[in-house]
Amino acid sequence: MPGVDHCLQEAMTIPGAVGASIVDYTTGFPVATTGAAPNSDHEAAAAGTADVVQAANSRSLFVSAIPHDLLEDLIITTAGGYHLLRIVQTEFDSRLVLYVWLDRVRGNLAVARRQMQRLADELVTT
Amino acid sequence: MAATRTAAPGDLLTQVTGERQTGALVVSGQPGGAVYVFEGRIIYAESPAAPGVGELLTSSGRLAGRTWQSALDLGTSTARVGRILVEQGHLTQGELELCVLGATYDAAYFVLSQPAATVDFLPGATHWLGAVVHIDAAAVGREVRRRVALLDDIFPNPRIDTAPVIPVTRAPRERISLTARQWELLVHADGQRTPGDLALLLGRAGYATIQELRRLAALGMIELPVVRATEAPEFVRLPQPRGAAVPVTRPPGNPPGAPVSPAPPVPAGRNPDPAPDRRRTAPPEPAHDRGRPAQPEPAQSRGPTAQPEPTQSRGPTGQPDPMPPPSPPPPGDHNTGLNRPRLARRKPGAKLPKEIAAAESPPVHQGTDEVLLKRIRTALRALR
Numbered sequence: 001m002p003g004v005d006h007c008l009q010e011a012m013t014i015p016g017a018v019g020a021s022i023v024d025y026t027t028g029f030p031v032a033t034t035g036a037a038p039n040s041d042h043e044a045a046a047a048g049t050a051d052v053v054q055a056a057n058s059r060s061l062f063v064s065a066i067p068h069d070l071l072e073d074l075i076i077t078t079a080g081g082y083h084l085l086r087i088v089q090t091e092f093d094s095r096l097v098l099y100v101w102l103d104r105v106r107g108n109l110a111v112a113r114r115q116m117q118r119l120a121d122e123l124v125t126t
Numbered sequence: 127m128a129a130t131r132t133a134a135p136g137d138l139l140t141q142v143t144g145e146r147q148t149g150a151l152v153v154s155g156q157p158g159g160a161v162y163v164f165e166g167r168i169i170y171a172e173s174p175a176a177p178g179v180g181e182l183l184t185s186s187g188r189l190a191g192r193t194w195q196s197a198l199d200l201g202t203s204t205a206r207v208g209r210i211l212v213e214q215g216h217l218t219q220g221e222l223e224l225c226v227l228g229a230t231y232d233a234a235y236f237v238l239s240q241p242a243a244t245v246d247f248l249p250g251a252t253h254w255l256g257a258v259v260h261i262d263a264a265a266v267g268r269e270v271r272r273r274v275a276l277l278d279d280i281f282p283n284p285r286i287d288t289a290p291v292i293p294v295t296r297a298p299r300e301r302i303s304l305t306a307r308q309w310e311l312l313v314h315a316d317g318q319r320t321p322g323d324l325a326l327l328l329g330r331a332g333y334a335t336i337q338e339l340r341r342l343a344a345l346g347m348i349e350l351p352v353v354r355a356t357e358a359p360e361f362v363r364l365p366q367p368r369g370a371a372v373p374v375t376r377p378p379g380n381p382p383g384a385p386v387s388p389a390p391p392v393p394a395g396r397n398p399d400p401a402p403d404r405r406r407t408a409p410p411e412p413a414h415d416r417g418r419p420a421q422p423e424p425a426q427s428r429g430p431t432a433q434p435e436p437t438q439s440r441g442p443t444g445q446p447d448p449m450p451p452p453s454p455p456p457p458g459d460h461n462t463g464l465n466r467p468r469l470a471r472r473k474p475g476a477k478l479p480k481e482i483a484a485a486e487s488p489p490v491h492q493g494t495d496e497v498l499l500k501r502i503r504t505a506l507r508a509l510r
Contacts, residue, residue: 003219004227004259024228026334027276029269031227043268058305090221091188091500093177093330094228123220 007123008034011100014115016107018081020100022088025050031096038083038101049085049099052076073113082107086116090124098123131245135161136238136267138245143167143263150251150474151237154244156288157322159237160474162253167260170226170253171233172474175322176332179208179229179255185329187500189216193508198477202254209256216508226258231269232331238270253474273333281340289351291315291324291339298346307338312347 011020019035028050033042074085082102135153146166159173183189201207211217293312325335342348
């Protein structure tokens with residue numbers, strides 16, 4: 001049975017993964033972390049992650065008017081890395097996002113995105 | 127041995143986790159709650175102000191109430207409820223862990239943010255859910271302090287966290303934009319429900335509810351709780367007039383005789399105009415409202431329960447209180463309450479009374495076929 005820790009271990013097997021965490025984006029708190037974090041601070045990274053998700057969720061520019069057209073991924077690229085955020089949709093109330101930090105040279109954005117989609121789905125489906 | 131004392135709950139928690147003890151840290155007071163520790167690490171926390179794992183899973187429709195109850199019946203005595211749900215295929219391990227983590231941090235905020243309370247440590251006690259997650263106590267402590275600060279950044283008025291939520295009669299500006307959660311709260315706020323009631327009703331985390339309410343207060347969309355003029359306890363909770371039924375031009379000063387009859391609770395979701403007219407008739411001045419929170423006494427800035435005022439002034443409406451209101455409801459009215467049957471306080475792990483467990487009442491805020499479909503789907507999944 002894949003639990004939270006297993007999910008993060010799997011995320012670290014994505015080519016180029018440097019660190020991964022699951023973040024509660026209401027409070028900006030990392031509920032589970034593994035590997036490295038930008039500036040070696042998972043909590044600060046989580047708070048930043050939450051800000052980004054909140055911004056994308058609340059600014060009308062990104063919010064779709066179509067029902068159930070919800071936010072899925074957020075991808076931020078920097079010169080040195082990729083930061084991928086995948087919303088974990090649970091039926092019960094939780095506001096969680098799976099965050100993976102990839103090395104730019106070793107990482108492949110398309111592969112990583114597919115894998116994260118699978119991981120986030122596996123976490124909550126039987 | 128059980129140590130009872132008045133202390134900051136966080137300090138005793140640090141002590142027992144430092145000694146790698148196992149047991150339950152029971153904090154009394156408002157709202158109170160308990161933190162369960164297993165060999166020095168937190169496995170669960172619960173508080174009346176925060177929906178627990180069962181409430182989150184059933185009110186969202188993820189689990190049928192029957193499924194949850196049968197897992198409780200099977201696993202309570204052996205503290206394996208969580209494992210049973212996963213083994214029977216009702217939940218994935220991931221879902222269970224995420225749900226428990228969320229509920230634990232949520233309840234921990236309410237239990238541990240009180241600066242001082244009567245704290246009991248019951249060694250050896252464990253929670254019926256079983257040890258699903260193991261959380262470092264220091265991380266919880268840090269997070270609780272951070273959450274307190276976050277709320278004050280939004281809108282520093284802790285009374286909002288406990289007082290009944292009253293949407294303003296008139297929006298303070300021409301155009302307002304709300305998030306889905308804020309809309310949910312405004313639609314279901316009927317002038318009586320406290321933030322805790324709303325969290326339970328909607329199956330949302332207690333802290334997230336408070337956070338949205340503080341944002342709504344900052345927007346000027348809910349009335350700011352006023353300190354009661356009379357310090358006497360409230361014996362009868364008069365029904366608040368509901369928006370649509372009351373002319374907005376009604377003069378202030380509720381005629382005390384008029385609305386005394388306990389009106390049958392109406393699901394607020396069906397109410398076209400959720401804004402009740404309570405103590406104002408003029409559209410509220412947002413600038414005036416904004417000015418008010420600058421005045422509260424400094425002692426309040428710690429958290430929702432930090433007010434040093436006498437507890438009686440809170441009255442039955444002041445807290446997300448699980449106890450029934452002072453006026454007993456008519457017999458047979460148990461299941462038609464505001465959100466769910468108001469039960470007497472149970473011990474952790476105690477079963478629901480039989481009649482209530484049998485007549486499993488659906489959450490009132492449904493009303494779409496979607497919820498029904500979801501329940502059918504869950505039931506089918508359970509049969510597989």
